[in-house]
Amino acid sequence: MNKSSITLKGLVLGAVMALSGGLSTAPASAAVVGVEPELQSWTFAGIFGKYDSNQLQRGFQVFQEVCASCHGARLMSFRNLSEEGGPLFSEDQVKALAAEYIIMDPELVEGERAATPADGWPNPFETERDARGSNSGAFPPDFSVLAKARGVSQKFPFWAFNYFTGYQEGGPDYIYNLLVNYVDAPHDVEVPEGQSWNAYLGGTLAMGPPLFEGIVDYEGDVFPETVEQYSADIAAFMMWMAEPHLASRKEMGFRTITFLLLLAGMMYLVKRKIWSNVEH
Ligand code: HEC
Known part of the structure; x- marks a missing residue:
């Protein structure tokens, strides 16, 4: 190969890399060195993709019953749960749901009141210090936009195809693969106190496996109560939270x-x- 062709190749590669840095829809993600991610076929993928409101309702149930004891969702209001394109709970259901939660309100004599649909989702911890105190020093990140802040990392040239295929589901794919890959650590790895091994990360994190078979009781028996099903449902729900207007944007x-x-x-x-x- 002569010198000029090397330079040309370098130039093209450089341009592609610069473009990918500037325009990439896939968010920057931590370098993942663990097992290869299994990409899911999401209902909201592709040009005509839409959220499946039943799946979002199941995802909300997983969130409420499992994740919400540690993770907040400060940009979500109760009433969002009944809006077009979302989980489509009825307004009465949302009212009843909100009324189960207490909002601290210093302007009131009692200092607190029942939540209304217009209230934001209450934080599980009052301060970041409390949150860290309960989680061996680590902070459980807020869910509001987490699905957009994570992504599966793909080897060249696969990410380059994403411009043409419109792949934007790196966030939910990351969350799904994180949740289904809690396994025993390899023998030669010593897992520190308060940490758990995750095969997808190929490392440890300060969140123990939150899901187990049967931990959430789905209505009816159409959907299996497995870690895989829960993980897909909560990942879809988190994607909706981060990008509630996906369908109208695509349209x-x-x-x-x-x-x-x-x-x-x-x-x-x-x-x-x-x-x-x-x-x-
Ligand atoms: C007992 C508290 C607790 C529960 C319950 C919990 N988490 Fe976490 N989660 C954490 C903590 C703490 C971290 C931060 C871990 C770290 O930084 O090492 C975390 C981090 C995460 C992350 C980010 C990982 C990353 O890439 O940085 C995701 C995604 C996540 N949790 C999803 C979930 C989901 C989904 C559920 C419910 C099914 C859930 N968590 C339930 C405590 C919890």
Whole structure:
């Protein structure tokens, strides 16, 4: 290979890398060195993808019964749970749900009141110190946008294809794979006190395995009460929390592209018409 072709290759690679850094829809993620992630087929993937409200309801149940004792969701209000495109609980269900929670309100004589649908999701801990104190010094991150702050890391050239396939489910895929990969640590690894081994991370973290078979009781027996099913449902719910308007955003994108294609076609015809009488 001669010198100039090396330079050209370097230039192209450099440009691709710069573009990927600037435009990537996949969020930067921690370097994952563990087992290869198993990518799931999400209902909200692809141009016409939409959330499955039943799955979001199950995911909310997992959140409420398991994760919410440690993780907050400060950008979510109770009433979001009944909005279009979300879990679609009825307004009465949301009212009843909110009334189960207490909001601290220093302006009231009693200092507290029952929550209403307009209230934000209450934090499980009053301060970050309390949260760390209960979790061997680690802070359980807020769920509101966590699904957008994580992603599976893919080897070159796979991430380059993502521009064309529209893959944007790195967050939920990361969460799913994290949750299903709590296994015994390899023999040569010593896991420190308060930490748990996770095969997907290929390392330890300060969250023990939160899910076990049967821990959440789903209504009816259509959906298996397995760690895999719970993990998929909570991951979908977290994606909705982080990006509640996904479907309308995709629809808008599709309309815009269709419009631009039609416009391009029309401009081509106009150009042909204008130039049709000109000798060339
Ligand atoms: C007993 C408290 C507790 C419960 C219950 C819990 N977590 Fe966590 N979680 C933590 C802590 C602490 C961390 C921070 C771990 C660290 O930084 O090492 C964490 C971190 C995470 C992370 C981020 C990992 C990363 O990439 O940094 C995710 C995702 C997560 N939890 C999801 C869940 C889900 C989903 C549930 C419910 C099924 C759940 N957690 C239940 C305490 C908890």
